[in-house]
Amino acid sequence: MLWLLALFRAGCVVAGPSYSLRGSWRVSNGNGSLELPATVPGYVHSALHQRGLIQDPYYRFNDLNYRWISLDNWTYSTEFKIPFNLSEWQKVKLIFDGVDTVAEILFNNVTIGKTDNMFTGYSFDITNVVKDVSSLKLRFQSAVLYAAQQSRAHTRYPVPPECPPAEQKGECHVNFIRKAQCSFSWDWGPSFPSQGIWKDVRIEAYNIAHLDYLTFLPVYGNYFQNYFAYERLRIVVGLDNTSQAWTIEIEASFDVVSPEPVGGQVTVAIPKLKTWQTNHIELQQGQRIVKVLVKIRKDFAVETWWPHGHGNQTGYNMTILFALDGGLNIEKAAKVYFRTVQLIEEDIKGSPGLSFYFKINGLPIFLKGSNWIPADSFQDKVTSELLQRLLQSAVDANMNTLRVWGGGIYEQDEFYALCDELGIMVWQDFMFASALYPTKQGFLESVRKEVTYQVRRLKSHPSIIIWSGNNENEVALRVNWFHVNPSDMKIYLDDYVTLYVKNIREIVLSEDKSRPFIASSPTNGIKTMEEGWISQDPYSIQYGDTHFYNYYSDCWNWKTFPKARLVSEYGYQSWPSFSTLEKVSTREDWSYNSRFSLHRQHHGNGNHEMLHQVKLHFKLPQKTDPLRTFKDTIYLTQVMQAQCIKTETEFYMRSRSEIVGGQGHTMGALYWQLNDIWQGPSWASLEYGGKWKMLHYFAQRFFAPLLPVGFEDEGVFYVYGVSDLHRDYHTKLTVSLYHWSSPKPVCSLVNSSVVIKAGEAVVLFKKPVSVLLLRCGRCTRETCVVSFYLSTDKELFSPTNYHFLSSLKDAKGLVKANITVNISQQGDVFVFDLKTSAVAPFVWLDVGNTPGRFSDNGFLMIKSRSVLFYPWKPTSKRKLQQALSVTSLTDTY
Numbered sequence: 001m002l003w004l005l006a007l008f009r010a011g012c013v014v015a016g017p018s019y020s021l022r023g024s025w026r027v028s029n030g031n032g033s034l035e036l037p038a039t040v041p042g043y044v045h046s047a048l049h050q051r052g053l054i055q056d057p058y059y060r061f062n063d064l065n066y067r068w069i070s071l072d073n074w075t076y077s078t079e080f081k082i083p084f085n086l087s088e089w090q091k092v093k094l095i096f097d098g099v100d101t102v103a104e105i106l107f108n109n110v111t112i113g114k115t116d117n118m119f120t121g122y123s124f125d126i127t128n129v130v131k132d133v134s135s136l137k138l139r140f141q142s143a144v145l146y147a148a149q150q151s152r153a154h155t156r157y158p159v160p161p162e163c164p165p166a167e168q169k170g171e172c173h174v175n176f177i178r179k180a181q182c183s184f185s186w187d188w189g190p191s192f193p194s195q196g197i198w199k200d201v202r203i204e205a206y207n208i209a210h211l212d213y214l215t216f217l218p219v220y221g222n223y224f225q226n227y228f229a230y231e232r233l234r235i236v237v238g239l240d241n242t243s244q245a246w247t248i249e250i251e252a253s254f255d256v257v258s259p260e261p262v263g264g265q266v267t268v269a270i271p272k273l274k275t276w277q278t279n280h281i282e283l284q285q286g287q288r289i290v291k292v293l294v295k296i297r298k299d300f301a302v303e304t305w306w307p308h309g310h311g312n313q314t315g316y317n318m319t320i321l322f323a324l325d326g327g328l329n330i331e332k333a334a335k336v337y338f339r340t341v342q343l344i345e346e347d348i349k350g351s352p353g354l355s356f357y358f359k360i361n362g363l364p365i366f367l368k369g370s371n372w373i374p375a376d377s378f379q380d381k382v383t384s385e386l387l388q389r390l391l392q393s394a395v396d397a398n399m400n401t402l403r404v405w406g407g408g409i410y411e412q413d414e415f416y417a418l419c420d421e422l423g424i425m426v427w428q429d430f431m432f433a434s435a436l437y438p439t440k441q442g443f444l445e446s447v448r449k450e451v452t453y454q455v456r457r458l459k460s461h462p463s464i465i466i467w468s469g470n471n472e473n474e475v476a477l478r479v480n481w482f483h484v485n486p487s488d489m490k491i492y493l494d495d496y497v498t499l500y501v502k503n504i505r506e507i508v509l510s511e512d513k514s515r516p517f518i519a520s521s522p523t524n525g526i527k528t529m530e531e532g533w534i535s536q537d538p539y540s541i542q543y544g545d546t547h548f549y550n551y552y553s554d555c556w557n558w559k560t561f562p563k564a565r566l567v568s569e570y571g572y573q574s575w576p577s578f579s580t581l582e583k584v585s586t587r588e589d590w591s592y593n594s595r596f597s598l599h600r601q602h603h604g605n606g607n608h609e610m611l612h613q614v615k616l617h618f619k620l621p622q623k624t625d626p627l628r629t630f631k632d633t634i635y636l637t638q639v640m641q642a643q644c645i646k647t648e649t650e651f652y653m654r655s656r657s658e659i660v661g662g663q664g665h666t667m668g669a670l671y672w673q674l675n676d677i678w679q680g681p682s683w684a685s686l687e688y689g690g691k692w693k694m695l696h697y698f699a700q701r702f703f704a705p706l707l708p709v710g711f712e713d714e715g716v717f718y719v720y721g722v723s724d725l726h727r728d729y730h731t732k733l734t735v736s737l738y739h740w741s742s743p744k745p746v747c748s749l750v751n752s753s754v755v756i757k758a759g760e761a762v763v764l765f766k767k768p769v770s771v772l773l774l775r776c777g778r779c780t781r782e783t784c785v786v787s788f789y790l791s792t793d794k795e796l797f798s799p800t801n802y803h804f805l806s807s808l809k810d811a812k813g814l815v816k817a818n819i820t821v822n823i824s825q826q827g828d829v830f831v832f833d834l835k836t837s838a839v840a841p842f843v844w845l846d847v848g849n850t851p852g853r854f855s856d857n858g859f860l861m862i863k864s865r866s867v868l869f870y871p872w873k874p875t876s877k878r879k880l881q882q883a884l885s886v887t888s889l890t891d892t893y
């Protein structure tokens with residue numbers, strides 16, 4: 001265990017001692033038959049696994065085999081010697097940053113409190129029970145049993161859903177417990193409702209006063225006023241731009257033990273902004289809140305924070321020093337960033353409804369990205385390295401936004417700090433998802449604490465651009481997903497408004513007026529408010545955001561998709577690569593119809609839906625070797641997923657600047673989902689552990705700052721130029737047709753004077769396909785493919801994109817490609833020089849479990865190509881050669 005003196009400084013009294021209780025504890029089960037060491041922070045499952053008492057919980061069917069662990073009641077205990085002289089301190093506190101979830105806390109055998117919410121911190125006064133040698137016990141109750149108990153106790157009316165669908169193999173009544181909602185299973189994840197102390201725990205002793213929390217928020221102009229404007233004017237004005245000055249609102253809360261008033265001063269310093277401000281404060285005994293406004297001089301140019309792809313993520317070091325009577329000095333350092341956010345909902349010419357888009361620092365920004373779920377069922381396995389890898393991968397794929405989805409967790413501090421640094425905008429849900437929720441007094445009180453705690457913890461992060469009350473609960477009520485009796489509907493509507501509006505929204509607005517708040521996603525924004533918070537059609541594509549899923553229509557047909565204002569969820573499933581599955585399975589599992597393959601699929605009919613889409617445009621694997629067939633099927637599901645989401649995303653990207661039939665002005669595309677919680681089929685583009693699926697390489701291309709999009713409408717082929725750049729560019733567009741059987745273009749059309757407009761999507765090319773084919777002579781829809789790119793005189797200016805003129809199962813002239821690879825090392829990266837004997841679609845390089853990513857993958861290969869491999873851990877040319885497999889479409893024939 002660690003023993004540290006916070007902020008020790010020679011010559012003055014500093015904040016009191018802080019003693020961390022991280023480290024090795026003991027954990028035992030309900031009847032005492034098991035007792036073992038357990039690491040804190042950590043979970044019971046991890047302790048059992050580390051001790052060798054269970055296998056990897058993710059292995060094969062272990063989610064079912066280990067159900068007993070979550071049904072048992074575990075007790076964490078520790079004993080320790082307090083490393084400071086207790087009689088020198090007036091007050092001692094026990095502080096938990098996170099307990100998961102229901103526990104009774106005993107300090108030296110005295111019950112000092114209870115916990116029932118994993119999303120809030122807890123602190124307990126232990127002054128009267130603490131001894132030099134002390135013991136601490138957390139008697140957990142099974143989350144599953146607790147949820148069932150709470151549900152039973154809710155006798156007035158049911159709060160559905162009772163249980164998840166059978167194929168999820170999950171637990172029931174998760175809506176009755178403030179715990180990650182997906183921990184009872186989801187349609188992409190297992191049920192592992194573990195118990196544990198999942199965040200820091202420590203003892204803090206103090207005299208005079210204790211800093212309980214410190215939070216700050218940079219604001220531009222006067223938000224308070226604007227919040228009312230927002231209600232009145234149908235425009236979400238996130239800021240008043242008239243005063244044009246930045247202010248930092250700082251709020252600190254103290255527990256003052258000194259019976260005399262404590263005087264002192266608070267000094268805020270931001271050296272790079274030449275800002276030093278000192279305010280006098282006086283604190284009376286008890287819980288005291290100090291608020292300070294720090295004005296940044298108007299004449300000083302503040303560099304704003306920008307999302308990735310739009311500018312720098314400039315931040316400033318700030319220190320806040322409280323110098324209190326009695327020589328007590330408490331100093332905190334933080335990084336402060338400046339940016340404004342507005343959610344614009346206003347009339348659009350030529351369209352009913354309202355716009356729904358974000359302006360950052362006054363600039364309209366298209367949200368490009370995905371949805372984030374917890375990176376593991378067991379948060380103690382989520383390392384800083386993993387978070388960095390996943391978030392860096394988002395940025396590497398040209399994303400600028402992630403939605404932290406409401407069925408998981410409020411992520412750890414480091415997640416948001418990384419998003420700040422990387423320029424990832426965060427759409428932050430509150431943790432309620434796809435269910436109705438109770439509103440009993442105790443539940444509401446717990447939620448109120450949670451929301452207050454989280455907003456205070458997170459609001460200083462510029463990355464967070466919106467708060468959203470829940471995931472899909474507005475639509476769940478409107479469409480009556482859970483079949484509640486229509487005559488009881490009023491009860492549920494009232495509960496909805498009570499929870500998300502009268503409680504959560506009220507707290508958010510009192511703690512943070514700098515960001516928009518919506519009650520749900522999807523929602524109709526202002527229209528939802530006007531319609532009493534449950535809109536007539538929350539899926540409306542002319543208001544707010546929308547979610548869209550359709551697995552049976554042809555995903556190559558863009559007319560399948562909604563020309564909506566902002567699409568915050570959409571997607572298709574695929575299987576993770578064989579090397580990822582191999583770690584949790586055995587030979588008998590390696591076929592698409594195995595018991596394992598069915599077991600891992602938590603979405604009803606999901607495996608069938610994937611093959612359905614594959615079959616629309618591809619031939620199913622034709623090999624006889626069962627393992628080869630399994631691998632080829634995995635490959636094809638990834639090809640299908642990548643191609644479907646490409647078509648859909650490109651449709652959203654090119655719809656940003658137009659209104660067609662009253663629809664369009666699309667300003668965001670966040671596909672479902674970025675990452676995986678375990679090794680199974682899902683909508684993710686990153687596999688469990690971070691390996692890129694084919695979709696993620698596609699995302700890197702379809703989210704490029706400058707993208708040519710090709711599509712057909714009524715037999716006419718169009719190319720749009722979609723730009724996220726801040727100025728117009730004159731470029732050259734090249735459109736070529738290639739015969740499947742030849743590496744030489746059949747013909748190329750070049751327009752060397754196309755103009756790409758800043759932040760817009762414009763038509764660059766338009767020709768009937770029949771004319772195009774005729775011009776090129778030797779081409780038919782089945783024999784040729786269209787390829788196009790933007791370039792300047794010297795270099796490529798966009799990814800090279802393509803358009804298929806027919807399904808690939810009908811393509812003529814495609815032959816087996818012999819692709820040869822030569823690997824060489826250049827410093828930290830490896831160069832893969834590829835040559836192909838024939839045009840090859842969807843060329844896929846796979847180096848198995850070697851951690852790292854390629855610069856490009858899953859591409860259409862004409863002749864030769866060099867790609868880089870960026871290893872995430874040291875490796876060698878020899879290892880890569882051994883691990884490498886290359887697959888292209890015809891290899892599955």
Ligand SMILES: *[C@@H]1O[C@H](CO)[C@@H](O)[C@H](O)[C@H]1NC(C)=O
Nearest residue numbers: 030031071072073141142145
């Ligand atoms: C766990 O605790 C609950 C409630 O206190 C109790 O009903 C149940 O029997 C306990 N289970 C075990 C395995 O100890």
Ligand SMILES: *[C@@H]1O[C@H](CO)[C@@H](O)[C@H](O)[C@H]1NC(C)=O
Nearest residue numbers: 029030031032033034068072
């Ligand atoms: C104690 O609990 C474990 C785990 O639930 C169970 O396997 C065992 O049978 C129980 N032992 C007794 C004596 O009840």
Ligand SMILES: *[C@@H]1O[C@H](CO)[C@@H](O)[C@H](O)[C@H]1NC(C)=O
Nearest residue numbers: 083084085086087088089132
């Ligand atoms: C602890 O502090 C008290 C009060 O200052 C003092 O009387 C006592 O000697 C100290 N004990 C130790 C072990 O230092």
Ligand SMILES: *[C@@H]1O[C@H](CO)[C@@H](O)[C@H](O)[C@H]1NC(C)=O
Nearest residue numbers: 107108109110131133134135
């Ligand atoms: C707590 O109670 C147990 C028995 O109930 C006893 O053995 C132990 O000494 C007590 N511990 C403390 C610190 O009082």
Ligand SMILES: *[C@@H]1O[C@H](CO)[C@@H](O)[C@H](O)[C@H]1NC(C)=O
Nearest residue numbers: 303304306310311312313314
């Ligand atoms: C971003 O930072 C770089 C390096 O500090 C600087 O050269 C550039 O001008 C900055 N860009 C903007 C838009 O502020």
Ligand SMILES: *[C@@H]1O[C@H](CO)[C@@H](O)[C@H](O)[C@H]1NC(C)=O
Nearest residue numbers: 271272316317318333334335
């Ligand atoms: C800002 O603070 C960080 C962390 O304390 C430090 O590493 C960095 O050097 C500081 N930057 C400047 C410009 O002072």
Ligand SMILES: *[C@@H]1O[C@H](CO)[C@@H](O)[C@H](O)[C@H]1NC(C)=O
Nearest residue numbers: 220241244340360361362363
């Ligand atoms: C404030 O308004 C001015 C003038 O309209 C504009 O140039 C500036 O970008 C705005 N600032 C912000 C932070 O929106």
Ligand SMILES: *[C@@H]1O[C@H](CO)[C@@H](O)[C@H](O)[C@H]1NC(C)=O
Nearest residue numbers: 751752753754755763764765
């Ligand atoms: C080139 O494209 C522009 C539209 O960007 C169009 O106005 C122009 O006519 C095209 N030129 C040729 C030669 O097709």
Ligand SMILES: *[C@@H]1O[C@H](CO)[C@@H](O)[C@H](O)[C@H]1NC(C)=O
Nearest residue numbers: 817818819820821835836837
């Ligand atoms: C593939 O090409 C390489 C190099 O040109 C050649 O050595 C090899 O025999 C070819 N393989 C097949 C199956 O044609």
